[in-house]
Amino acid sequence: MSELTDLYQEVVLDHGKRPRNFGPLPAETHHAEGLNPLCGDHLTVHARLDAGLVAEIKFEGSGCAISKASASVMTGVVKGRSPVEVDALFERFHKLVTEGPQAGDEETLGKLAVFGGVHEFPTRVKCASLAWHTLRQALKGDAKPVSTE
Amino acid sequence: MSPPFDRLRVSGPSYDVEAIRAQFPILHRPVRGKPLAYLDNAATTQKPRAVIDALRRYYEEDNANIHRGVHFLSEHATRLHEEARVKVARFLGAADPREVIFVRGTTEAVNLVAQTFGRQRVGPGDEVLVTGLEHHSNIVPWQLLCREKGAQLRVVPITDGGDLDLDALDRLLGPRTRILAVTQVSNALGTVTPLAELVARAHARGVPVLVDGAQGAPHLGVDVQALGADFYAFSGHKVYAPTGIGVLWGRKALLDALPPWQGGGDMILSVTFEESTFAPVPHKLEAGTPDIGGAIALGAALDWVGAVGLPAIAAHEQALMAELVDGLRAMPDVRLVGTPRVRAGAVSFLLGDVHPHDAGTILDRAGVAIRAGHHCAQPVMKRLGVPATVRASLAAYSNRADVEALLAGLHAVRKLFA
Numbered sequence: 001m002s003e004l005t006d007l008y009q010e011v012v013l014d015h016g017k018r019p020r021n022f023g024p025l026p027a028e029t030h031h032a033e034g035l036n037p038l039c040g041d042h043l044t045v046h047a048r049l050d051a052g053l054v055a056e057i058k059f060e061g062s063g064c065a066i067s068k069a070s071a072s073v074m075t076g077v078v079k080g081r082s083p084v085e086v087d088a089l090f091e092r093f094h095k096l097v098t099e100g101p102q103a104g105d106e107e108t109l110g111k112l113a114v115f116g117g118v119h120e121f122p123t124r125v126k127c128a129s130l131a132w133h134t135l136r137q138a139l140k141g142d143a144k145p146v147s148t149e
Numbered sequence: 150m151s152p153p154f155d156r157l158r159v160s161g162p163s164y165d166v167e168a169i170r171a172q173f174p175i176l177h178r179p180v181r182g183k184p185l186a187y188l189d190n191a192a193t194t195q196k197p198r199a200v201i202d203a204l205r206r207y208y209e210e211d212n213a214n215i216h217r218g219v220h221f222l223s224e225h226a227t228r229l230h231e232e233a234r235v236k237v238a239r240f241l242g243a244a245d246p247r248e249v250i251f252v253r254g255t256t257e258a259v260n261l262v263a264q265t266f267g268r269q270r271v272g273p274g275d276e277v278l279v280t281g282l283e284h285h286s287n288i289v290p291w292q293l294l295c296r297e298k299g300a301q302l303r304v305v306p307i308t309d310g311g312d313l314d315l316d317a318l319d320r321l322l323g324p325r326t327r328i329l330a331v332t333q334v335s336n337a338l339g340t341v342t343p344l345a346e347l348v349a350r351a352h353a354r355g356v357p358v359l360v361d362g363a364q365g366a367p368h369l370g371v372d373v374q375a376l377g378a379d380f381y382a383f384s385g386h387k388v389y390a391p392t393g394i395g396v397l398w399g400r401k402a403l404l405d406a407l408p409p410w411q412g413g414g415d416m417i418l419s420v421t422f423e424e425s426t427f428a429p430v431p432h433k434l435e436a437g438t439p440d441i442g443g444a445i446a447l448g449a450a451l452d453w454v455g456a457v458g459l460p461a462i463a464a465h466e467q468a469l470m471a472e473l474v475d476g477l478r479a480m481p482d483v484r485l486v487g488t489p490r491v492r493a494g495a496v497s498f499l500l501g502d503v504h505p506h507d508a509g510t511i512l513d514r515a516g517v518a519i520r521a522g523h524h525c526a527q528p529v530m531k532r533l534g535v536p537a538t539v540r541a542s543l544a545a546y547s548n549r550a551d552v553e554a555l556l557a558g559l560h561a562v563r564k565l566f567a
Contacts, residue, residue, distance in 0.1 A: 004514050008507075008565055016507075017566075039506045039522050040536040062536055064504035065566070121510060 006117030016065030021075035025058040033145040034134030071131035083139040183516025186554035191542035203449035207442040233448030242372035254395035255363040256286040258382030263290040273299035281307040282335040311338040311487030333365025337526040338487030339495035368493040390450035394443030411436040497538035515558040
């Protein structure tokens, strides 16, 4: 069961149950919808950019614990970053959830390192990535819904 | 190990589920270090040794193309293939083996009817009637047809419990209704629909009926003559046969009147560049080299079902389902999704506010295979106000240990998400 406790770490369960930055963002400048048609997860990410940086970010929707926790933690770590920095961070995060933890993750990934257990569960990679795909779609200024399929 | 007393109580003295399990090699492999509790039978069933052997024997001893060769193997393979058709006809209670069309599965069967019968009969302003219980494969082919023809897709609604609203059916069966397409058993909720009643009401208005038997064939079977439906479709892989083979049954007079579907070899009498003439059914609707081994293995699967006895299988599944539903009801946070009047094969539920996907992952690590998601029935999920469910579904070989593993796994889910 240790793989399960790696996946569902306390922090993940906590963010899944009590997601941070959850709700609408009336002052948004960017938003996008994300869908995982296989499991019905459905997220909307709202962001307000100021001087090219993410000044405020919130999300809404329904999904599994992994997708909600990922969205919740993500909204915490991308504040103050530029779209280019978000892309770079996503690349590291994607490597984490597909290949597993590597040396130096703590510095580059910070709180995102709690998703280090996801790589043991290939079917859950999409859950962990959904919020990120949605955010990057929003930052492109493209309101077309993004799908994991 | 359950004591023999319990086994008697579950399934009657003649049904030895352990002897049946012994015939399914895959049930004896561990999964994630645990004994496998396979409860995803509505998605596909496992295969008994007899079916695996039939498929292997075909390729080791009998393989040749059919309906054209003059050599020994071709004649032999043709005979085996056509014997399988007779076995299917017997399983369905069909009057004539020529009413049995081999297809890839239920999805292909529905598409075939929509694109031949549907295109012939449905015009602008006409209506195609489906129900709120349907799998996507009995919705989308009709939607495509309606879009092509400028026709309207109408839907018989369902109740909160997941039964069809029969009063609404009578209102929806109108002068423009060209076909009713309805499932025998809901794959998402386990609802058994009152088919005889549906067929009677539709026929009273002159509306032909297609029955999606994908979930019905393995748990209830069918007697197509007694039922009086016009088309019946099922998939081999849900009745212990391989994937890639399925059946469309249709009343012969209707099939005879259909235009060809796919063009190609095997479905013609003669071809010139000016014109082709077509073979009679079933060959008219079976263009190209079919899944010969699959059809033969389907015949073997239906032989296997017949030897065990579908009524015995159904009684065993019903008794075990009652235990499963009781066990679920006894768990404080479980909410059943769908409480149909008559249930077969499957039960859908939610555990507190745990997302089914999370429950599925945790159960999987305990060796329990269930389905988490919308079960290709998004309109059902939307109607009942849930994005997804956990679904457990039974087969002939399901036993009490499977049910206990599921219930124990759900306790583990509760503990983790408490």
